[in-house]
Amino acid sequence: MTVQTPLIAMRPPSQVMRLARMGSMHQSRLSFMRVLLRRLAGEGWSFDRPMFDIDAKGVGTALYRLTGPSRAYTLVAFAHDLPADQRSDRVIATAWDATFALFDGTPTRDEIEELRDNVPKQEAGRISEKVFTLSRANRSVRLWEHVVDALSHGQQPNPEKVEEVGYLMRTTAVYGSGKFGAADRDVYADRPEFGAPFQAEMMTVYLIRTFVLDLVEHMARTKGGDHAIQLDPALRRRFGIGNSTGLGMAPFLLTHPILIHNWFETRERALALVRGRANASEAEIQNFKDCAARASLNANHWTSTHPLQIEKVNELTNDLRRLTQTLEDFDFGASYPWDRLMQWAETSLGLEGQEQLVSLLLEPFGDVVDGLSSEMSADEATGWAIAGTQTIGAVRDFIAAQYAWAHDVDWSAPDATARAWYVSQAKLEPRLGERDAEDLDPYEQPLQPARDIIRAAQDLAQYDAAQSIACFLRDHPEHRHAIRRIQIVRAYPYAEICDNTIDAEMMPIDFLRAKLSFFGAGHFDPRSDRWLRINMFQGAPFPFELAAGFRDDWSYPEAPTA
Amino acid sequence: MSYSLNEVDAMIRKAARGSGLSWGLAEDLGHYARFACQMGLSIETCFVPLLQSPEALHLALIDAAELADGALDLTGHERVVDFPILWLCAARLFAKSHYASLLLTTSAIQLQVSPEGATLSGNTDTLVAQQVPIRIARVDHTESNIVPVAQETRADISKDALALLEELAMRTYAPETEASRLSGAGAGTHDND
Numbered sequence: 001m002t003v004q005t006p007l008i009a010m011r012p013p014s015q016v017m018r019l020a021r022m023g024s025m026h027q028s029r030l031s032f033m034r035v036l037l038r039r040l041a042g043e044g045w046s047f048d049r050p051m052f053d054i055d056a057k058g059v060g061t062a063l064y065r066l067t068g069p070s071r072a073y074t075l076v077a078f079a080h081d082l083p084a085d086q087r088s089d090r091v092i093a094t095a096w097d098a099t100f101a102l103f104d105g106t107p108t109r110d111e112i113e114e115l116r117d118n119v120p121k122q123e124a125g126r127i128s129e130k131v132f133t134l135s136r137a138n139r140s141v142r143l144w145e146h147v148v149d150a151l152s153h154g155q156q157p158n159p160e161k162v163e164e165v166g167y168l169m170r171t172t173a174v175y176g177s178g179k180f181g182a183a184d185r186d187v188y189a190d191r192p193e194f195g196a197p198f199q200a201e202m203m204t205v206y207l208i209r210t211f212v213l214d215l216v217e218h219m220a221r222t223k224g225g226d227h228a229i230q231l232d233p234a235l236r237r238r239f240g241i242g243n244s245t246g247l248g249m250a251p252f253l254l255t256h257p258i259l260i261h262n263w264f265e266t267r268e269r270a271l272a273l274v275r276g277r278a279n280a281s282e283a284e285i286q287n288f289k290d291c292a293a294r295a296s297l298n299a300n301h302w303t304s305t306h307p308l309q310i311e312k313v314n315e316l317t318n319d320l321r322r323l324t325q326t327l328e329d330f331d332f333g334a335s336y337p338w339d340r341l342m343q344w345a346e347t348s349l350g351l352e353g354q355e356q357l358v359s360l361l362l363e364p365f366g367d368v369v370d371g372l373s374s375e376m377s378a379d380e381a382t383g384w385a386i387a388g389t390q391t392i393g394a395v396r397d398f399i400a401a402q403y404a405w406a407h408d409v410d411w412s413a414p415d416a417t418a419r420a421w422y423v424s425q426a427k428l429e430p431r432l433g434e435r436d437a438e439d440l441d442p443y444e445q446p447l448q449p450a451r452d453i454i455r456a457a458q459d460l461a462q463y464d465a466a467q468s469i470a471c472f473l474r475d476h477p478e479h480r481h482a483i484r485r486i487q488i489v490r491a492y493p494y495a496e497i498c499d500n501t502i503d504a505e506m507m508p509i510d511f512l513r514a515k516l517s518f519f520g521a522g523h524f525d526p527r528s529d530r531w532l533r534i535n536m537f538q539g540a541p542f543p544f545e546l547a548a549g550f551r552d553d554w555s556y557p558e559a560p561t562a
Numbered sequence: 563m564s565y566s567l568n569e570v571d572a573m574i575r576k577a578a579r580g581s582g583l584s585w586g587l588a589e590d591l592g593h594y595a596r597f598a599c600q601m602g603l604s605i606e607t608c609f610v611p612l613l614q615s616p617e618a619l620h621l622a623l624i625d626a627a628e629l630a631d632g633a634l635d636l637t638g639h640e641r642v643v644d645f646p647i648l649w650l651c652a653a654r655l656f657a658k659s660h661y662a663s664l665l666l667t668t669s670a671i672q673l674q675v676s677p678e679g680a681t682l683s684g685n686t687d688t689l690v691a692q693q694v695p696i697r698i699a700r701v702d703h704t705e706s707n708i709v710p711v712a713q714e715t716r717a718d719i720s721k722d723a724l725a726l727l728e729e730l731a732m733r734t735y736a737p738e739t740e741a742s743r744l745s746g747a748g749a750g751t752h753d754n755d
Contacts, residue, residue: 126563129716178568186567187715384593385659388631424742425735433742443736446585470633477624480586 008276008339010268012493014405017264019499023510024312024351026295027555028359029366030267031520033537034552035373036202039193040543041550043069047543049214050074050106056222057081058215061116064207065106066543068193073132073200074103075207076115079215084141096122096136097169098212102204104130104183122173122180129183132200133176137169137208140242144168147216147231152224156232163238163301166523166535169212170242174201189377196373197259198519209241209537237554240538243521246531250511251421251430254447257488257495259378263518264494266376267358270369274361275339280332287364289327294556295356296320298522301557306526308507312352319353366552383488386480392472393465395483398490399457405498406450407457418504421447432508432530446481448502456482520555563724564716571596573719573727574609580730581616587623590630594651600713601654601680603689606723608647611690613730618644618692626652629698632660636700643696646671647689653698654680663703668696676703679713 015021027034039045045068054060064075082097099120107115111130118125122136143157143165150157176198178184188194213236221228230236253260280288299317304310326344334340338361345357362369400407409416420440424431433440446452456479463472473480489496500506508530516524521534539554565573575592579585591609598608612619622644628634630652643649650673653664657675666673671684688694719727736742 128564129566178566181564181566181569184566184568184715381593381658385655386627386631388628388633422736423734424738425732426738428735431736431742433736438736438739438742440736443734468633470628470631473627473631474624477587477620477627478584480584480627481589482586484586484589 008272008336010265010272013264013496014498016268017494017496017498019497019507019510021351021355022497022514023507024355025514025517026356026359027517027520027522028267029362029369029552030270030373030376031518031555032196032198032202032373033206033520033540034555035196035370036199036206037540037546037550037554038370038552039199040066040068041546044547045543047546052214052218054079054215054218058219058222061112062211062214063107063112064211064543066203066207071191071193072105073203074106075204075211076101076103076107076112076119077208077211078116078120080120082138094124096120096172097138098136098208098215100133100135100137100204100208100211101127101131102133102135102200102207104132104188126181128181129187131182132188133174133204134180134182135171135174135204135208137171137212137241139169140165140167144216148219148223151217151220151231152228154224154227154229156229156235159235159238162235164303165242166238166538167240167242168216169208170244170533171205171208172244174204174243176201176204186379189379195377197263197377202519205241205243205536206540206543209239209540210542212241213239213542237539237541240522240535240540243516243534243536244531245512245516245534246429247432247508248429249515250432250508251445251447253497253511253515254449254501256378256380257485258380258383258492259376261492261495262376262378265492266372268494270362270365270372271342271358273368274365275336275342277338277365278335280337284364285332288360290559291360291363291553291556292320292323292327294553294559295360296324297557297559302523304525306528308509308529309524309526315350316352316356319349320356322348323353323357363553383491384484386469386473386484387487388468388470388473390469390487391465392460392463392467392469395469395486396457396460396465398486399453399460402486402489402493402496403450403453403457406454406500409450409454409500411451411454415504416500417448417451417502419502419506421445421502435502448500449482449485449496450500451502452479452482453486455479456486522555563719563721565719567596567599567715567717570599570605570717570719573724573731574605574613576731576734577613577727578619578730580733581613581619583616583620583623587620587627590623590627591619593655594648597651597654598647599717600715601650601682602714603647603682603686605717605719607687608689610723610726612645612647613726622648629653630655632656634698636664636698639698641696642693644692644694645690646694646696649696649698650675650680650682650689661703663701664698665701666696666698668694674701 045066048065050065051063058079059081060079062077066073078099080097082095086095101115101119118127127134146161147157194200217230299320302313345354419432420435422431422433422440422443422445459476509526509532512532513524516534521536523535524532526532571592574595575588578588578591595605595609626648646668653666653675657664657677661677663676670688673682
């Protein structure tokens with residue numbers, strides 16, 4: 001018998017693409033870290049460490065290699081002895097505890113030396129097309145010293161301290177796609193292992209984590225000699241890699257509209273497929289409940305000192321408590337149980353709980369969801385050409401329908417345009433400033449689609465509806481960016497964030513959390529409204545453990561054993 | 563020095579914006595530079611001179627956009643243009659987005675483009691000339707005889723050209739003020755926890 005899957009409508013962009021909701025998202029089966037590990041395990045990638053030449057001070061070079069069905073990739077790690085006063089979370093710095101490059105294949109000695117001349121310099125160095133990513137990391141001093149000290153004395157580190165910080169090193173950037181001379185993504189996009197987004201970057205971080213754990217044990221051995229021990233394997237997995245992410249990442253969601261559509265549309269399609277299942281099996285229900293319980297545990301482990309995040313974690317904890325209570329007598333036997341559960345959440349839970357539930361609903365359905373990850377990449381160039389023959393009337397109609405929310409904004413109110421995105425001369429990085437106080441108009445980046453599209457609409461209103469958009473652009477080339485965007489959004493409806501990105505109350509960390517949840521990061525820890533720290537690969541098996549049996553549930557903490 | 567095409571696109575876009583172009587046209591120029599590099603043309607000879615004549619560049623980009631946007635009658639379009647390089651790149655964009663083949667000729671060069679690739683012959687020094695008569699015609703896709711060729715994935719840019727591009731790009735960066743320092747974007751300078 002063929003079971004028909006009814007069409008359950010996807011949540012529309014007007015519901016999904018709101019910053020407050022995007023800033024409440026959680027990792028899921030479609031997150032890029034999980035996609036990577038599923039592939040490495042599923043295809044039986046092998047792992048080795050061709051070089052670990054690190055001295056007693058922790059200075060030296062190491063190579064970490066993953067070999068798949070067709071190709072190998074090597075993380076080249078340079079470890080440094082960084083004076084404490086030079087350690088910084090800033091993306092722009094000049095020295096780090098460790099610097100890294102992900103190399104296509106296995107580098108020769110000459111290639112390693114060339115990398116040594118450039119990789120530690122980061123922005124000041126140049127790399128070749130054989131390098132896919134460039135990265136650097138600094139130690140978490142409070143945890144690093146505790147772990148080295150404990151292990152060197154033959155003791156395991158304090159698990160509570162491990163949980164509190166969660167990582168031994170924190171990256172301040174993982175650059176890919178052509179930065180500093182590295183290969184453009186186009187160069188390797190057709191390789192199956194890089195079919196899903198950000199796989200080279202995730203592979204880099206995954207191997208950095210492996211290196212960092214080896215390095216801390218090496219330093220403990222150097223210090224403690226025969227007294228030193230290695231980390232307990234279960235505790236070892238609780239170390240992820242930290243990351244500090246600031247405003248630089250926020251514009252990405254605006255400058256890659258087709259990619260962003262593909263991420264969100266795929267996630268919504270996966271959700272609709274699950275909601276469209278008429279029945280639930282015992283195994284599916286059990287898997288879902290198990291993940292929900294572990295998500296509660298994860299929320300309990302989630303620490304932050306920022307008032308905004310404390311409030312959000314409290315909301316999540318309360319929502320998960322409500323979910324647990326509801327599940328106790330939820331009628332999974334009635335038809336479309338997952339859809340009913342989601343409908344209940346939409347009226348009973350906050351955004352944190354609703355978005356957590358979206359992730360949880362995908363968990364039991366790997367066979368439905370996992371294959372969709374290959375549809376999440378995009379070639380932005382495919383949306384570049386403007387359809388000049390489209391009529392002005394058609395463009396106006398689309399703006400009226402799709403940007404009704406933007407028409408409702410009072411653009412003459414000072415708060416509506418209080419902010420401006422710009423690039424700072426001092427740091428060469430994207431920044432968000434107060435438009436008037438900082439005189440930013442001349443430097444404004446095109447990162448406020450709502451305002452710009454409304455401006456275009458005002459000029460479009462002066463034209464005959466039957467005229468072509470090409471005629472309009474000849475008179476108004478200043479609207480070319482906005483018209484291109486409108487046409488992209490027409491074809492890719494989840495491409496647009498349905499909020500004013502320059503409003504006085506806009507929270508930049510909402511952009512960051514949306515993107516980082518697609519990466520698969522957890523434990524978002526805002527340090528202000530515009531930068532945060534996260535943890536990556538916490539709980540993941542190490543490369544040498546993948547062959548022993550991989551379970552794709554590592555991103556939820558294990559329930560404590562009795 | 564060798565640059566990735568993403569770097570080239572970004573450098574040209576920022577320099578174009580710094581020279582006074584609106585964002586949409588600056589983005590077009592960055593995209594065109596990527597196409598030119600893929601065809602093996604030099605940024606230094608094809609784009610840097612254009613950026614030194616921003617007013618002419620502005621008008622020429624608006625003209626070439628009509629081809630890129632598919633707004634021209636291509637049964638045999640003839641006109642006099644500035645900077646044929648822009649028309650070459652616009653033709654490449656049109657061919658890809660409309661799955662079409664075009665033949666573009668001047669007295670000095672001939673360009674055949676198809677969705678799969680492009681072949682250029684003749685004196686490429688004339689690509690940045692002004693007041694050049696040009697003829698553009700749509701040709702039968704099956705007769706275009708374009709064999710897809712490996713596209714260049716890197717571009718060499720000299721220090722002098724780079725300096726000029728960076729000088730223009732610098733105009734798009736806001737000088738630091740007391741207010742911007744205070745609003746900040748990242749962690750404290752020293753952060754050892």
